[in-house]
Amino acid sequence: xxxxxxxxxxxxxxxxxxxxxxxxxxxxxxxxxxxxxxxxxxxxxxxxxxxxxxxxxxxxxxxxxxxxxxxxxxxxxxxxxxxxxxxxxxxxx
Amino acid sequence: xxxxxxxxxxxxxxxxxxxxxxxxxxxxxxxxxxxxxxxxxxxxxxxxxxxxxxxxxxxxxxxxxxxxxxxxxxxxxxxxxxxxxxxxxxxxxxxxxxxxxxxxxxxxxxxxxxxxxxxxxxxxxxxxxxxxxxxxxxxxxxxxxxxxxxxxxxxxxxxxxxxxxxxxxxxxxxxxxxxxxxxxxxxxxxxxxxxxxxxxxxxxxxxxxxxxxxxxxxxxxxxxxxxxxxxxxxxxxxxxxxxxxxxxxxxxxxxxxxxxxxxxxxxxxxxxxxxxxxxxxxxxxxxxxxxxxxxxxxxxxxxxxxxxxxxxxxxxxxxxxxxxxxxxxxxxxxxxxxxxxxxxxxxxxxxxxxxxxxxxxxxxxxxxxxxxxxxxxxxxxxxxxxxxxxxxxxxxxxxxxxxxxxxxxxxxxxxxxxxxxxxxxxxxxxxxxxxxxxxxxxxxxxxxxxxxxxxxxxxxxxxxxxxxx
Numbered sequence: 001x002x003x004x005x006x007x008x009x010x011x012x013x014x015x016x017x018x019x020x021x022x023x024x025x026x027x028x029x030x031x032x033x034x035x036x037x038x039x040x041x042x043x044x045x046x047x048x049x050x051x052x053x054x055x056x057x058x059x060x061x062x063x064x065x066x067x068x069x070x071x072x073x074x075x076x077x078x079x080x081x082x083x084x085x086x087x088x089x090x091x092x093x
Numbered sequence: 094x095x096x097x098x099x100x101x102x103x104x105x106x107x108x109x110x111x112x113x114x115x116x117x118x119x120x121x122x123x124x125x126x127x128x129x130x131x132x133x134x135x136x137x138x139x140x141x142x143x144x145x146x147x148x149x150x151x152x153x154x155x156x157x158x159x160x161x162x163x164x165x166x167x168x169x170x171x172x173x174x175x176x177x178x179x180x181x182x183x184x185x186x187x188x189x190x191x192x193x194x195x196x197x198x199x200x201x202x203x204x205x206x207x208x209x210x211x212x213x214x215x216x217x218x219x220x221x222x223x224x225x226x227x228x229x230x231x232x233x234x235x236x237x238x239x240x241x242x243x244x245x246x247x248x249x250x251x252x253x254x255x256x257x258x259x260x261x262x263x264x265x266x267x268x269x270x271x272x273x274x275x276x277x278x279x280x281x282x283x284x285x286x287x288x289x290x291x292x293x294x295x296x297x298x299x300x301x302x303x304x305x306x307x308x309x310x311x312x313x314x315x316x317x318x319x320x321x322x323x324x325x326x327x328x329x330x331x332x333x334x335x336x337x338x339x340x341x342x343x344x345x346x347x348x349x350x351x352x353x354x355x356x357x358x359x360x361x362x363x364x365x366x367x368x369x370x371x372x373x374x375x376x377x378x379x380x381x382x383x384x385x386x387x388x389x390x391x392x393x394x395x396x397x398x399x400x401x402x403x404x405x406x407x408x409x410x411x412x413x414x415x416x417x418x419x420x421x422x423x424x425x426x427x428x429x430x431x432x433x434x435x436x437x438x439x440x441x442x443x444x445x446x447x448x449x450x451x452x453x454x455x456x457x458x459x460x461x462x463x464x465x466x467x468x469x470x471x472x473x474x475x476x477x478x479x480x481x482x483x484x485x486x487x488x489x490x491x492x493x494x495x496x497x498x499x500x501x502x503x504x505x506x507x508x509x510x511x512x513x514x515x516x517x518x519x520x521x522x523x524x525x526x527x528x529x530x531x532x533x534x535x536x537x538x539x540x541x542x543x544x545x546x547x548x549x550x551x552x553x554x555x556x557x558x559x560x561x562x
Contacts, residue, residue: 007447014406014450015413015427016443017435029444029505030451036395036506037461043392046467050474060330074194080420089415090426 001031096121097257101314104166104260108155115155115165119148119209122167126211126258133234135243135252137172138180139212147209154207162317164207169259171250172213173220174305175294176200183296184218184228184246187412187419187437197294198329199263199305199322206321211259214249218439219409220270220298222246223511226502227441234498235277237535241495244274250308251278261309261318265295267302268397269490269515272527275308276490276539279529281556282308283315286546287522288333290319291326299404300331302397302519312557315526319549335547342484342554345379350483354390355514360492364538367531368489371540374562375487375555385479385486389471393517396472398509399452399465400520405442406449412437444505473521476545485551486543488514490527494536518543528556 007026011018018026067075081088096118099107107113123141130136144167151165170176173183175193177200182188196204203210217227225233225248233248235241236256243252247264251274254262264271266284275282284306292303307318316339325334351372356365376382414420414433421432438446452461479486491511501507518525523546527539540559544552 010447010451010454013454014446015410015430015434016438016446017431018443019435022440022443025440026444026447030447032506033398033444033448034451037399039395040392040399040464040468043389043464043468043471046470050470065327071195074192078191078194078417080414080417087415090423090429092426 002027002034097125099260100311101162101166101260101309101317105162108165115148115151115209116145118165119144119167119211122211122258129256129258132239133236133252133256133258134231135214135233135249135256135258136169136212137182137184137215137230137249140179140210143179144209144211147207151207151209161206163203163321165209166260167209167211168203169211169214169250169253169262170200171216171247171262171264173216173265173296174199174263175296176210176213179213181213181296182230183220184216184230185437185439185442186229187433188417189229189419191418193294195294198291198326200294202322214247214253214262216248216250217246218442219296219405220246220265220267220303221405221441221445223269223273223508224248224496224501225274226498227439229439232498235495237279237537238495240497241536242277242498244277244495246270247274247282247308251275251280251282254278254280254308254310261307261314263305263318263322264308265303265305266519267298267304268401268519269512271306271308272490272515272525272539272541273512275527276529276537277495279532279537280308280310281312281315281529282306282527282539283319283549283553284519284525285319285323285549286524288331289323289335289524289547289549291324291329291332293326293328297408299401300408301404302401312526312528312553312560316553319553333547337549340550340554342551343379344375344555344558347380347485347555348383348483349375349380350383350385350479350486352385352387352390352479352486352488354387355488359510359513360489361494361533363533364489364491364493367533367538368487368540371530371559372487374559378558378562383483385483387472387475387479387517389468389475390517392468393472393520394509394513396465396468397512397516397520398448399461400469402445402449403453403462404449405445406453409438409442409446441505469520472517476518476521476523480545485555488541488543490514490539490541494533494538514541522546524549524552526552526556528560530559
């Protein structure tokens, strides 16, 4: 079974606060799910030809498409904490 | 005449002849929702005023005689798809008060057609689940047996059509979320080819898998909605320039593959019999039935529950209490993140974020995510090989009909296994349709028809022929 410390380490990476009860349940559930994933160990490995035949679906340029003002205002409006057109964030350092 | 029983085509004919107006139709549905929704919990939001205003607009268009087939026809939208200025909760506490700032591309398209949007339908939180029970706003009940689930994640969209609370609905499908509830509720659910319908404005779950599709009373209606919502969209880089063309496919001589792995174990005998009978029906109509093998099937579920949650852990990082949604006060930025996510997300969403974060974390990536991607490749190649030999593939949608509310709620793996037949083709980006073909007692059973990429025309044509017999 996955340890409590391991669950807390992953929860920290995921930025999730979990209660003691949730941690306990997560230990049980994650262990069962990861055990199930062990099935993949017996899946055949891909040949070089198979890897080569894997197609990249689509790539695009990172272009900025401007939005109309109404949408922009609504997007800012959705932020829980703001001042004028700025979204307020707590200090990091 | 009970207006709520009509299909899209029948609504259109009635509107054209002047038998009733769009306002008449809309009122009939609103009344039905008032009467039945409390018990079924299919709708999270009903927009009475908005729907009536849209119906009045539609009636003006209809009077001018220049109107399309969806004009004035009342529909409902899964609450993970944004409808401008309406709440969009994704079935989650974290978005309980979130208002959509713009229309999803599919909604823009429906509005252009003059659609009437009755409201937003219930779903598993962030579309994660196979029963509807993961909604933060309570499960949707199955209209055929109210002690049972309606399937998920498009639970409300399926139940709304089955209980005649909308002519049609939109759902979304990541691992079976349109087809499985359609099967449980006895309606037609189409999950189109990945890329054929824009995902812009659909709240993301697994971006390499998510696809919007229709839930309807008939195959013809599925065709009508698909034609209206499909096509390239500049706002979704994975959408493809593709125009659906209806065509009649002769069942005579058509090769239909039946994968032996899908009937191996775990399927309920009564479900198997109904599905096999439907396959026989196709054979009687002239199709050639060929047993095929998709050898990597047994790895599909594990691959999906690594790739899906990995994408979830990235996609749901945005719900941080800063940009939108629930924000819990904290002593510093990290504390705001921890508390907002911790209090806002439900158990299944947290579980999947944890699985995904684990699989992507340092030291585990090769064993999980990379391996899952390789298996995904194997599964794709299975289907590629199969489609060299056959035109379509027939399988069950689910190993069992709708189960009891609460039956699988505490066992995540038992719940995941409910998607065992709908996941593999999703990993290959293929289209699939659930067609009601029989009942176990009063519980509907669906046949899954899988086609090659962008061959919705074949699926729909064949489904229509089976539907008629």
